[in-house]
Amino acid sequence: MLRKLFKYEFKSTARLMLMIYAIMAAVTVLGCIAMASSAMQSDDSPVREFFVILAMVSYVLGIFALFIVTYVYMCVHFYRTMYSDRGYLTHTLPVSHHSILNVKLLVSLFWMLCSILLLLLSVFALIAAASRGAVFQMDFSYFLSEFYRTSGMHFGALILYLLVAIILSCLLYLLMVFTSASIGQLFSQHKVAASVIAGVVLYFAEQIISTIIMVASGYVMLMNDISADTSAVSAVSEFSDIFTMLLTPTIIYSVILSVIYYVVCYRITKKHINLE
Amino acid sequence: MSTLLECRELTKNFGDKTAVDHINLCIESGHIIGLLGPNGSGKTTLIKMINGLLTPSSGTLYFKENPIGVESKKHISYLPDHTYLNMNERVSDIIDFFTDFYEDFDKARAYDMLEKLSISPSDRLKTMSKGTKEKVQLILVMSRRADLYVLDEPIAGVDPAARDYILNVILTNYEPSASILISTHLIADIENILDEVIFIQNGQIRLSSSVDDIRAAEGKSVDTLFREVFKC
Numbered sequence: 343m344l345r346k347l348f349k350y351e352f353k354s355t356a357r358l359m360l361m362i363y364a365i366m367a368a369v370t371v372l373g374c375i376a377m378a379s380s381a382m383q384s385d386d387s388p389v390r391e392f393f394v395i396l397a398m399v400s401y402v403l404g405i406f407a408l409f410i411v412t413y414v415y416m417c418v419h420f421y422r423t424m425y426s427d428r429g430y431l432t433h434t435l436p437v438s439h440h441s442i443l444n445v446k447l448l449v450s451l452f453w454m455l456c457s458i459l460l461l462l463l464s465v466f467a468l469i470a471a472a473s474r475g476a477v478f479q480m481d482f483s484y485f486l487s488e489f490y491r492t493s494g495m496h497f498g499a500l501i502l503y504l505l506v507a508i509i510l511s512c513l514l515y516l517l518m519v520f521t522s523a524s525i526g527q528l529f530s531q532h533k534v535a536a537s538v539i540a541g542v543v544l545y546f547a548e549q550i551i552s553t554i555i556m557v558a559s560g561y562v563m564l565m566n567d568i569s570a571d572t573s574a575v576s577a578v579s580e581f582s583d584i585f586t587m588l589l590t591p592t593i594i595y596s597v598i599l600s601v602i603y604y605v606v607c608y609r610i611t612k613k614h615i616n617l618e
Numbered sequence: 619m620s621t622l623l624e625c626r627e628l629t630k631n632f633g634d635k636t637a638v639d640h641i642n643l644c645i646e647s648g649h650i651i652g653l654l655g656p657n658g659s660g661k662t663t664l665i666k667m668i669n670g671l672l673t674p675s676s677g678t679l680y681f682k683e684n685p686i687g688v689e690s691k692k693h694i695s696y697l698p699d700h701t702y703l704n705m706n707e708r709v710s711d712i713i714d715f716f717t718d719f720y721e722d723f724d725k726a727r728a729y730d731m732l733e734k735l736s737i738s739p740s741d742r743l744k745t746m747s748k749g750t751k752e753k754v755q756l757i758l759v760m761s762r763r764a765d766l767y768v769l770d771e772p773i774a775g776v777d778p779a780a781r782d783y784i785l786n787v788i789l790t791n792y793e794p795s796a797s798i799l800i801s802t803h804l805i806a807d808i809e810n811i812l813d814e815v816i817f818i819q820n821g822q823i824r825l826s827s828s829v830d831d832i833r834a835a836e837g838k839s840v841d842t843l844f845r846e847v848f849k850c
Binding site for chain 2: 343346349350354427428429430431433434435436437438530613614615616617618
């Protein structure tokens, strides 16, 4: 049954997501053309500069909008298939609430990560176009050894850390919205408005709690120390420690909060479903 | 004959309003039961609890001696009182969906009924009229070989000419051991197919009896009795 749920969840979301990615690819191609033409021309005519700036602004806005659309679409899709008319079908399928929630969460996470991956590829393509392919000739082994020498951290470890942090952030913000929608559906009237308000409340509560934790854990003091120390060499040499010190609590915090959101969302779906 | 569904002191509150008020009900296999009552009497709320779409405030609800859950959903075929399918999908896609999820879904039966009603499986739901959408939903629900069919207002949105066909679909597509619970206020149209009726008012059962007993004891049709009981 889980396989079937995945199949239909992908099927019902793929159409719009592939359209979004096609637009993303088109915007990237336009950005690359603008960059490449700018790099090839030596004159600095105001018209060319205007065109390049316009293309870049459009590119940044376009890519940003597409990423937001991915997130918003996942949230709307969840609400529609769980708590509006289509929820009648979802909740009368002979599958457990866990399966439904897990599949929706994992498929949404998959599309979010795909969007991030495509965003990175798009930026890389732009850099490649601007450097006229010079980026491909870069000495990566030299870069890696230099990175390790100056930061005291392996580049692979940095990427792994960031990857875990990105996945957990996506998971956290998806679960936050799923929980908001689940809270909103408990109301007899104005369920969508109640979901939005619940989302805003959860977001601000989360921001307040994370600020308190940051202050309590000495993060703010650490940041002040770094700003006070003007020596770049000193800051770089501490990069590894600072990075680990910042990301580790963030990762732990995301895991704890995600678990709380998941449990709340699951309990509401199982015990307090309210498709009036 | 075995007990399919049993409610004990089943109650559902929405804030300070009680939609279903301590209902005790037992549905045996092999019956067609009319769940009759005026608007706002609690029919749809009761049906939604049977299908796990609303959680009871108190009381118990059992299907074949098990609480409502994955097992009950395998054996209850539910028709909501409004469209609940993805309007962008083709009928054939939805049939594939039902085939995948419901082991008791009879694909051949669904295509046969579609053909008889001249509905093209390749049409998307959003291109259909309201009545045709309701027919498609009914076909999907009645193509399952379920133990209990729960139909919420199955004939409310279709023209009188199509009602006879729909009632015929209902009558000819359920197993003799299965039961059908039909909620409606169009009593005259379905009276002839009912074995039993449950009158519900203000969330409480006002009357539960076989149609034959009503006719014998009261000397009147269910429709006439309903109009008398619920006279405004």
